[in-house]
Amino acid sequence: MKYGIIGAGAMGYRFGVMMQENAGINVDFIDTWEPNVEKVRQQGGVTVSRDHEDRHIVxxxxxxxxxxxxxxxxxxxxKKQMQLADELQRDYDAGIFHDDQYVFSAMxxxxxxxxxxxxxHKDHIICGTAMIATRLDAPADVDFMGAVDSEVMHMARYNNEAPDETTQQVFDDFKSARLGPVYANDWKGMCMSKVVxxxxxxxLCTMFEMQMGQFIEYPGVPEMARQLFNESFDTCERAGIRLIESRQEEIDSVTTISKAYKYHYPSMYQDFSKGRPTEVDYINGYIAKIGRENDYICRTHEFLIHEVHMAEMMRKYHHQQENAIQYS
Structure with a gap:
């Protein structure tokens, strides 16, 4: 099958390049960020490395x-959650969507x-999550984090039905690309497991501007994680959402994954450090929203949302301070 990637960013490049290089699959990339598109065209492809090594152009x-x-x-x-609505409308207006096409996303x-x-159509939507760390260091410059074959992702149909022929082919193509696909039965429980x-x-890494390896050095992380996970699980249980992992499995995964990707800055921090809005409202904010809809207040999540937005606001003052120092 032929694939099109909408959003040539960190994860778009990761999926597309691995599908090309590992499985020989035909992939086209669609992007609206001009510096990215023009840099690819200038250098004849995207610069790819893994854990800062083996830089080459694909x-x-x-x-x-x-x-x-x-x-x-x-x-x-x-795409980033904040950009998706405008991106979809632009793609639709450009006439690139067709009724026979399927769509997969693991945003x-x-x-x-x-x-x-x-x-x-809802029968053509394949939901996904990806426990795959990737950095976009500059336009057309991507770094795949983690050891080869450490990639793990989940997928489920939006209608929660068994895989049809096309969905099975997508699964097989992802497997050939060594992206580590695993089927799940319920898309919402699958996706919420990644969200929490x-x-x-x-x-937390964004709040303290740290890599995941630095984050897990702090001995209080498991207890901090437990407090946040308990609120998340309590919320999901009230909403009738069954996560694919248990509370303890989620807590344990913080240690395991943080150590595996010790040099990785999470995507929220990557946005924050570049002066872009973060997706906190679509992560902690979504959990808090579900909680309030089910008469439950996620006090810690709501506090963190305000902290992240306050940190975003403070960037303008930091910029002013840097200018003052520069010209003093």
Whole structure:
């Protein structure tokens, strides 16, 4: 099958390049970030490394939506939650969506599948999560974090039915690409399991501007994680969402994954450090929203949301201080 990647960022590059290089699959990339597109065209591809080593250029096909006339069987979408609605509308206006196409997404946070369902039939939507750490260090410059074959991802159909022929082919292609796919029975429980993990590691690492290996050095992390996970699980239980991992498995995964990706800065910090809005409202905020809808207040999550937004606000003052020092 032919695939199109919407969003040539850290994870879009990770999936597309691994599908090309490991499985020989035909992939096109669609992106709207001009510095990224033009850098790919200038250097003849995307610069790829793994854990800061073996930097090399991988040739890829990249297009703006308005100039694309291909017809992939499956779209793979990796955009920031805040950008998704505008991206989907632009792609739709460009005429690149077709009724026969399937779509897969493993974006961080929650709320994206409802947006995607406005453009694709629910039977053609494949939900995913990816426990795969990747950094976009500059336009067309991506770093795959973690050892080879450490990739793990989950997928489930949006209608929660058994895999159909196309979904099975997507699974097989991901397996050939060595992306580590695993089937799940319920998309919402699958996705929320990743959200509650990110609500601990991504948010706390961002607050203290640290790598995951530095984060797990602090002996109080398991207890901090337990407090946040307990709120998350209590919320999901009230909402009738059954996560695919237990409370203790989630707590244990913080240690395991933080050690495995010790040099990784989570995606929320990558956005924060570059002056972009974070996805905290789609991660901790989504958990808190579900809680309030079910008469439960996630006090710690709500506190962290305010802390992240306060830190975002303070960037303008830090910038002013840096300018003052520079010209003093």
């Amino acid at each position: 040739p890829i096909n990249i297009y703006y939506p308005e100039e694309y006339n291909g017809h992939p069987d499956v779209w793979i979408i990796f 961080n946070g929650m709320g994206h599948f409802e947006k995607i369902a406005q453009y694709f 993990f990110n609500a601990v590691c991504n948010t």
